[in-house]
Amino acid sequence: MEAATLSGSLPRLKLSASNHKLSWSQGRSIISVSCRPSGQLHDTVSSSSSTDRRVTISGGLYELSPAPKRNPVGQTHCATSAGAYTYGESSLESHSHAAEDKVGVLLLNLGGPETLHDVQPFLFNLFADPDIIRLPRLFQFLQRPLAQLISVLRAPKSKEGYAAIGGGSPLRKITDEQAHAIKMALEAKGMSAIVYVGMRYWYPFTEEAIHQIKRDRITRLVVLPLYPQFSISTTGSSLRVLQNIFREDAYLSRLPVSIIQSWYQREGYIKSMADLIGKELEQFPKPEEVMIFFSAHGVPVSYIVDAGDPYKDQMEECIYLIMKELKARGFSNDHTLAYQSRVGPVQWLKPYTDEVLVELGQKGVKSLLAVPVSFVSEHIETLEEIDMEYKHLALESGVENWGRVPALGCTSSFITDLADAVVEALPSAKAISTSSSTSEEADYDIFRCAIKMLFGSILAFVLLFSPKMILACKNYLL
Ligand SMILES: C=CC1=C(C)c2cc3[nH]c(cc4nc(cc5[nH]c(cc1n2)c(C)c5CCC(=O)O)C(CCC(=O)O)=C4C)c(C)c3C=C
């Protein structure tokens, strides 16, 4: 497990010589704070529903204006459909107990549209994230117009996918259930904690969860991203949101925090994955002949090559550990790893899942077991892409027996392991040191920003009408 504390300002992600260790350092980077005000990304979060969900920034904290049906501030999770885990005390009560040790666990996840109406604004939030579409600094002011364009272009295709799995993402419900299960597992270990869910691109937003953490006067916090492997585009992006909020807030910047950056190599997780794979293998007529097909969500190659994202290394190590565990249990199946869900015009990690499936079918592989490995809940890419599109493609290419390992969800050995990770991380919780820039630095930043915007506008104007740009936009439709 890699645990870290949110420290200082403007982190930079770099791979150390061992290639598996992350270290933060200062400087220009993908996780650095851009010159626009923090929170701008969500300040016009909108949806096609009539409810106003605009997020404004006040005193460094994000406050949601009333969204009574789903997300009234302060009750983000109290009335979830799972309904089982609550924040415990109201903010008034928590103030009177301020001296007590109140442990919080913040689960970070991606979030997903709950209805088809949510799809376009959800996609807007996703593409407006500078960790998802990485524009050169000069063009960063184009992030939101571009996100608007791409989200509108992509929405029809995405909606088809969400419609095929029942009209929305199951992510919120499953994550709420995991939160409840982790709370219970912690209680069984003698640790009382309030477990929060913070989504990056949809409700309940990370900002809401942090707001609630503050209201609850939590005294120590463990941050647990629900991604086994670290990627700049997932955990990194959520941590950037956290850091932007924490460094601006007196209470939060003093709150001892411990971050579990990745946990793909934890024994409990590896064993839980091996349990699920072993169980599915037994469903095949000849288990020993089944090819184990790990399918991970892809990222653009530039993340790995240019930005030092450890995602690919961690993924490969994760697969190695799962296979080692399976071998120790007597399974000696062949296996392969491929990457799915590419979006847009750039090169993504290879090999691509769809291409490998066709190759394997053509080579005569008759039995395949698909294993989603980058995510621990069922979601659109398991339920639609794997179960429908890839299954169809594999059968069409000559595969005769197809199986799919379910996502871990609330598997008890897995939840227990996550609870262990929290218990282990808690002692290393440390306060964030505040670092506010001087007014001269701020003036200089504004000046630099203005110059960049001027030159950027000219360049953008030229680029926007180039054939290459038009082709790139078309690619988001596919
Ligand atoms: C480890 C998991 C994930 C990585 C890495 C990741 C990177 C990444 N994703 C996109 C674009 C999209 N992702 C979408 C949905 C989506 N992505 C993940 C996980 C990872 N993404 C999940 C779990 C989900 C599904 C959520 C749900 O609603 O169930 C979507 C929307 C769906 C679609 O239109 O296909 C997009 C778009 C990029 C560009 C990227 C890396 C840069």
Ligand SMILES: [Fe+2]
């Ligand atoms: Fe994704």
